[in-house]
Amino acid sequence: FRASSFDFSALQTFIQNQFLQLLRQTQTHVLLVDEVMYKNVVQAVGDLTNVPTLTKTKIVCLQSNEAIPSKLLEHQNLSFFTQSDHSQVQKIISYLKLFSQTQFNKLNISMFISPKPSFYCEQIIKDSLLKISIFNINVPIFIQDQDFLSLNDSKAFADSVLGGETQSTNQMLQSVLLLQKLFGVFKEIYFKGSLAKKMALQCYERIYCDNKIEKQIYPVSQFSKIIIIDRAVDPISALLTPVGYESLLKEFCQFQGQTIFTQQNTFIGHNDFNASLSQNQQQKGVDQQLLTLSSDPVYYKINSLAIDKVAAEMDKISNQLKTFYAQNKNDLVQQRISELNQQVKFYNILGQKLQVHTRFLSQILKLTDSDFYRQFDIEQFLLKNPDAIDHQKIQQFISLQIIQQVPPEKVLKLACLYSISIGGIEEKFYKLFVKNMLHMYGFQYYPTISYLYQINWLTYQKCQFKIKDIIELFGHADIENCVFASIQPISVKLTELICYADVYQDLYKCPGDDKDLMRYLQQMMDSKSKRLTVKNVSMMLPGGDSDTYIMEDLVTPNENQDRKQKYNVILCVIGGITQAELSAIRQLNNLKGEENAPQFGDRFSITVMASDLQTGDQLIKGFFDQQKQTKFQEDGGQLKEIQVNDAALGKEIAETDEQNLEQVQQKKKRTRRG
Known part of the structure; x- marks a missing residue:
């Protein structure tokens, strides 16, 4: 269900006309689009078989780690659609350079850049020495x-x-x-x-x-x-x-479209699940509901042959949750697992057979990992009891996460949450955290930590307020309530x-x-x-x-x-x-x-x-880039992008530190001589 009633048909028509005009102008046979924008472009262009001059034009999705298929070389006019991102343009150029000179001379290459090419994109194409026609597409x-x-x-x-x-x-x-x-x-x-x-x-x-x-x-x-x-x-x-079970479930499964509404109480096991389905075997083609935890209904369709596999998978998940529940002695964690177990239960409503999505089941297996529970339990503790935190325990856990080389964005998220919850961490631990991050993950994260410090996400005693203050203001024990x-x-x-x-x-x-x-x-x-x-x-x-x-x-x-x-x-x-x-x-x-x-x-x-x-x-x-940072300099009143190599940046900072150290040592020597 969507509450917005505004008609965007004028915008849809404008986008479609922009694409069709460029396709006619370049006489494109094949339009290659990266996988991020593919769905939007197909939706915008519509059915090309109804356009007389473009009946033979194809739209092909170019996977992120895939080279341009050789069979496309049979077509004379190739076009690429990309946003004004120099990394994407550089990747397309590298693909084209794999062609031989003879093959490339037979092709007419066009590049549609939305909304218009930046100075850096134009410079990349110019330096490549390839004959490529550039078009701006006014579809931002x-x-x-x-x-x-x-x-x-x-x-x-x-x-x-x-x-x-x-x-x-x-x-x-x-x-x-x-x-x-x-x-x-x-x-x-x-x-x-x-x-x-x-x-x-x-x-x-x-x-x-x-x-x-x-x-x-x-x-x-x-x-x-x-x-x-x-x-x-x-x-x-x-x-x-995500911050609660509702949002975690939603974020992990990456549901497209509507949110899901919740019903709790009964659990249907393997046999009950199949029995309820056998009563309605003749109701084919009827949308069935997947019930979990959220606010709106969503419908998924799957092949009826996969029902047994789905039911068996649900039994497996339920047994894993029960086993982990029995082994864990922490009351707080037991309560969390019990809540999650209730939220992944499926049951029959109004005689309609249930319908499940296999992707949902595969994704929810992630929630049975003990590491997930341990980390999530600490995040909840930080949010609820920032004044009663065992700081030594939390600091040791964060340091252990770094040693185990957990993905850096998760470590940074937990560290930021810790810093904001208590209004800034101890300066001693902050310096140790920065040192360990750079040692385990590389010097390219130095700008990242610096940016987090500038916006008061990861700092020492400089946050303006604590999360606990917001929670107490409204009388809610869980920050999840503040959001949902x-x-x-x-x-x-x-x-x-x-x-x-x-x-x-x-x-x-x-x-x-x-x-x-x-x-x-x-x-x-x-x-x-x-x-x-x-x-x-x-x-x-x-x-x-x-x-x-x-x-x-x-x-x-x-x-x-x-x-x-x-x-x-x-x-x-x-x-x-x-x-x-x-x-x-x-x-x-x-x-x-x-x-x-x-x-x-x-x-x-x-x-x-x-x-x-x-x-x-x-x-x-997305707040930082592991490979490179981008700086800007003003040239003739215009901002130009300059690519900065992280290794060079780290070397430059290290050399500066060495120079400062030498100056201090020389000053000490002069003082002793005096």
């Missing part, structure tokens, strides 16, 4: 779902956190401008964060200043407002996703406040001190202003009011507007959005009330636009 955004527009760019998170205006951030800007072009100028623009401010001001300049066109010429947008939020404004929600219950992530709560013209009713849910909020509210009510505005409330949110603005010439909806009217809102998140945030947004969209007491879903319909839908681990992993 794709329709991922009815209520989700995606840029498919995982690097935007690092751009957002580090505050760099790079290609991915510009791509987000191009997407916003495209929406304005297709659906009209946004009457209201709200933004939070430094990059969000920059984007909103650029939108304003492009429409009203650069073009020098009066506002009346442009049609009013079909969207009532656009909200632009920088990922750096709310890094906590990204860090803590009445308390939304900060970014979602800010969105809800902006949507409402009168935010008095929801002010008590806003993160912050209750006393300060009520004191501020009383001051506002005593003043001449009789009603609160979003700008006033934003002053109480993390980050203060220094980077929160509303366009001065834009009008906020007044109280006299028709409450029955439904407003379409675009939420633009720079740096990617997590599943927890998207679920919270959809819960807001689904809130329905009575005619005299309308809820959020009766008045607003939010469509999310983000670089990508990712897990918390993916966001942290």
Whole structure:
């Protein structure tokens, strides 16, 4: 079920026309697309057999570790579609260089780069000495779902956190401008964060200043407002996703489409499972429900021949859970395992036979690993009891994870969680942690740890608040409730406040001190202003009011507007959005009330636009690059990318340390001589 009711057919038509125009212009026989963008491109182009001039054109998915198939050389015109990512362009060039000169001369090679090639991409193609025609394709955004527009760019998170205006951030800007072009100028623009401010001001300049066109010429947008939020404004929600069994189950299984709803209590074993299915063998072609733990129904179809295998696999999983439950003496871990065992049980409803997805079963086997339970148990302990933590035990566990060479993003996530939970770790352990990370994983992680320190994720005694303070404020014992219950992530709560013209009713849910909020509210009510505005409330949110603005010439909806009217809102998140945030947004969209007491879903319909839908681990992993870092220098008023080799960076830092040491030693010698 999707709550967003907005019609994006105009955007779909625009994307399709852009592709078809380039395919006709280059007379492309084969269009090769990487596996990340393949689904979006196929959906955008549509059925080419209905296009007279492109009936023989094929779209081929190019796997990440696969060379270009030799049989494609039989076709004369080859085209590649890629985003403006120099690593992808470099990979395509390396593939093409494998062809002999004779083979290559027979081909017409074109490269479609979205939205336009960066300086570094053009330089790579130029240095390759290959004859390649470059085309910009003005498609910065794709329709991922009815209520989700995606840029498919995982690097935007690092751009957002580090505050760099790079290609991915510009791509987000191009997407916003495209929406304005297709659906009209946004009457209201709200933004939070430094990059969000920059984007909103650029939108304003492009429409009203650069073009020098009066506002009346442009049609009013079909969207009532656009909200632009920088990922750096709310890094906590990204860090803590997944954080509970519900989100863990969802993230591990990587469900596409809708969320799943939960039913608990009864467990059907192998025999009961097959017996319930045999009663409905004749009900073929009927969608059957997979029941686990979440909020909306989802349906999966599998071959009926795989039912026995699925049932046997479920018995195996259940036995593993029971065995591990019996062996473990820790009451807290036993409780967690018992909850998980309840959540993976399947049972029959209303006489319909169950239908399961084999991928779900294979993925859930990961949850039976003892290492998973041990690490997750520590994460929950950190969140609930930061003041009662045995710091020596936690520090030893993190050090042990490094020695065992657990994937570095998991170690960094746990270390960041530890640091944020207690408001900063001890300086002695911080230095030891950095030393061990560089020793076990390599010097290329030095920039990563430095970035985490700059944004106060991994630091010593410098965090502004503890997670425990947020939990105690709302009286919830589990941070999972803060995400999936009445308390939304900060970014979602800010969105809800902006949507409402009168935010008095929801002010008590806003993160912050209750006393300060009520004191501020009383001051506002005593003043001449009789009603609160979003700008006033934003002053109480993390980050203060220094980077929160509303366009001065834009009008906020007044109280006299028709409450029955439904407003379409675009939420633009720079740096990617997590599943927890998207679920919270959809819960807001689904809130329905009575005619005299309308809820959020009766008045607003939010469509999310983000670089990508990712897990918390993916966001942290996209926050750094293991192979290279990118710096920027200004040349003639333009930013140019410079590739930085991590080994060279480490060598440079080491040489600097040696030089400093030599200077200190020489100074000591001179002092002794004196």
